[in-house]
Amino acid sequence: MSDTPLLSVQDITKTYGARIGCTGVSFDLWPGEVMGIVGESGSGKSTLLGCMAGHLAPDSGRVVFDTRDSGPRDVLAMREPERRMLGRTDWAYVHQNPRDGLRMGVSAGGNVGERLMAVGARHYGQIREAASDWLQRVEIDTGRVDDKPRQFSGGMQQRLQIARNLVTGPRLVFMDEPTGGLDVSVQARLLDLLRGLVRQMGLSAVIVTHDLAVVRLLADRLMVMKDGRVIEQGLTDQVLDDPQHAYTQLLVSSVLQV
Amino acid sequence: MIAVRNVAKQFVLHTQGGAVLPVMAGASLTVQAGECVGLTGASGAGKSTLMRMIWGNYRIDGGSILVAGVELAGAEPRSVIALRRGTLGYVSQFLRVVPRVPTLDVVAEPLLALGIDPAAARGRAAKLLARLNIPDRLWTLSPTTFSGGEQQRINIARGFIHAWPVMLLDEPTASLDAANRAVVLDLILEAKARGAAILGIFHDEGARAAVCDRVVDVTGFSVLR
Numbered sequence: 001m002s003d004t005p006l007l008s009v010q011d012i013t014k015t016y017g018a019r020i021g022c023t024g025v026s027f028d029l030w031p032g033e034v035m036g037i038v039g040e041s042g043s044g045k046s047t048l049l050g051c052m053a054g055h056l057a058p059d060s061g062r063v064v065f066d067t068r069d070s071g072p073r074d075v076l077a078m079r080e081p082e083r084r085m086l087g088r089t090d091w092a093y094v095h096q097n098p099r100d101g102l103r104m105g106v107s108a109g110g111n112v113g114e115r116l117m118a119v120g121a122r123h124y125g126q127i128r129e130a131a132s133d134w135l136q137r138v139e140i141d142t143g144r145v146d147d148k149p150r151q152f153s154g155g156m157q158q159r160l161q162i163a164r165n166l167v168t169g170p171r172l173v174f175m176d177e178p179t180g181g182l183d184v185s186v187q188a189r190l191l192d193l194l195r196g197l198v199r200q201m202g203l204s205a206v207i208v209t210h211d212l213a214v215v216r217l218l219a220d221r222l223m224v225m226k227d228g229r230v231i232e233q234g235l236t237d238q239v240l241d242d243p244q245h246a247y248t249q250l251l252v253s254s255v256l257q258v
Numbered sequence: 259m260i261a262v263r264n265v266a267k268q269f270v271l272h273t274q275g276g277a278v279l280p281v282m283a284g285a286s287l288t289v290q291a292g293e294c295v296g297l298t299g300a301s302g303a304g305k306s307t308l309m310r311m312i313w314g315n316y317r318i319d320g321g322s323i324l325v326a327g328v329e330l331a332g333a334e335p336r337s338v339i340a341l342r343r344g345t346l347g348y349v350s351q352f353l354r355v356v357p358r359v360p361t362l363d364v365v366a367e368p369l370l371a372l373g374i375d376p377a378a379a380r381g382r383a384a385k386l387l388a389r390l391n392i393p394d395r396l397w398t399l400s401p402t403t404f405s406g407g408e409q410q411r412i413n414i415a416r417g418f419i420h421a422w423p424v425m426l427l428d429e430p431t432a433s434l435d436a437a438n439r440a441v442v443l444d445l446i447l448e449a450k451a452r453g454a455a456i457l458g459i460f461h462d463e464g465a466r467a468a469v470c471d472r473v474v475d476v477t478g479f480s481v482l483r
Contacts, residue, residue, distance in 0.1 A: 030336050033336065184357075185357075188356055188357040188358045188359075189358060191356045192358065192359050195356065216354065217354070217355075217356050220336075220339050221335045221339075234317075234335055235314060235338055235339070237314075237315040238314060238315050238316065238317060240315075241310065241316065242269075242310075242315065242316045242317050244270070244317065245272070246272030246273070246276075249271070249272045249273050250272070250273055253273055
């Protein structure tokens with residue numbers, strides 16, 4: 001087992017005026033691990049994700065990432081161009097709404113190729129080949145490489161967003177409700193796809209969701225948030241099968257059975 | 259390979275006014291490599307609770323559980339994850355899978371997680387499924403719609419596809435017909451012969467007699483008497 005966490009989040013706090021977004025959040029994410037963050041709307045999970053991914057500036061705390069070139073670095077202390085480069089190479093961010101993560105006026109192939117070009121790929125044939133390869137991996141018919149995302153269904157758009165994010169071979173993926181807003185049958189297929197990609201690419205991932213069934217199938221570890229604080233964390237099945245905190249017990253016992 | 263020492267467990271039911279329910283104290287047992295030990299005791303005595311603490315999905319509130327030298331009490335998630343990947347196998351009574359994933363892939367998955375070539379992993383899955391009398395026309399379908407006995411055999415195939423050095427079996431022969439029960443007993447005997455340490459719950463007395471070297475009655479560990 002590795003001795004250096006891929007991501008070390010240390011005492012992150014973000015407030016909106018007098019209101020707490022999230023406070024005192026710390027955890028280490030190890031290579032190849034998938035961590036789920038659950039909680040109700042307003043629990044601070046999206047704020048935390050935004051702080052980690054560099055979309056929001058926390059009031060205090062550190063987000064230390066084990067970079068390829070120079071080892072562990074505090075991402076929040078990086079210069080903006082450096083952080084943007086990280087966001088295009090080793091990091092990926094999958095939005096709940098694919099429209100936020102895709103360029104809707106650019107073809108499917110262009111959406112995937114664009115991220116490659118952002119890291120310096122210039123050979124048109126190779127870019128198109130890589131784009132086609134990734135469309136296949138996310139089960140989109142390569143005959144649709146020139147179609148625009150708006151001609152795709154919601155599930156296809158989400159798979160395209162995943163292809164666009166993973167084409168540069170990132171090591172860390174942030175996902176905000178990746179299966180939210182999809183039909184359950186489409187959700188299942190996406191879950192299977194994500195599990196396969198995580199395994200094949202050795203990805204680490206942080207997944208924010210409110211769906212306990214999704215984290216049970218996808219996450220190794222689970223963090224439960226309420227009112228901006230982490231109230232319980234541990235192995236996913238331990239948190240779900242033997243919850244210790246009153247709120248987690250309520251959450252687990254409130255799930256509808258089918 | 260399994261060493262349970264003086265283990266205690268309690269549940270705090272916050273949804274029921276914070277009632278504290280101690281269920282187990284002073285639980286101790288060992289399982290050596292190549293040995294199969296059966297847990298006995300009436301329903302509710304704590305067989306499954308003890309097994310879940312060894313698997314790691316129940317927290318250990320006192321004492322120590324070592325599996326292949328790894329301490330599970332207070333363990334970091336990543337050491338439990340690593341233990342489950344290559345060392346500790348589990349056949350549970352429930353099949354939990356991503357819907358719509360074909361049976362063959364469900365069974366092969368533990369090998370894929372170990373980095374084994376997908377074609378080889380599926381080949382081994384196919385052999386086990388055939389041995390467990392799952393007709394090959396079902397292999398490409400998701401097991402979520404299968405009968406209870408079929409799902410049970412999918413769980414068993416998953417649980418035996420890798421030569422885990424330590425195995426936990428929760429009622430592996432429940433809801434199986436005589437022919438399939440015999441296949442499962444053979445699989446258990448083969449795992450023992452290769453040196454696996456096995457801890458099982460068997461309500462089926464014949465099965466217990468066929469595979470267990472000894473039994474441990476958990477009634478003495480229960481504090482609910």
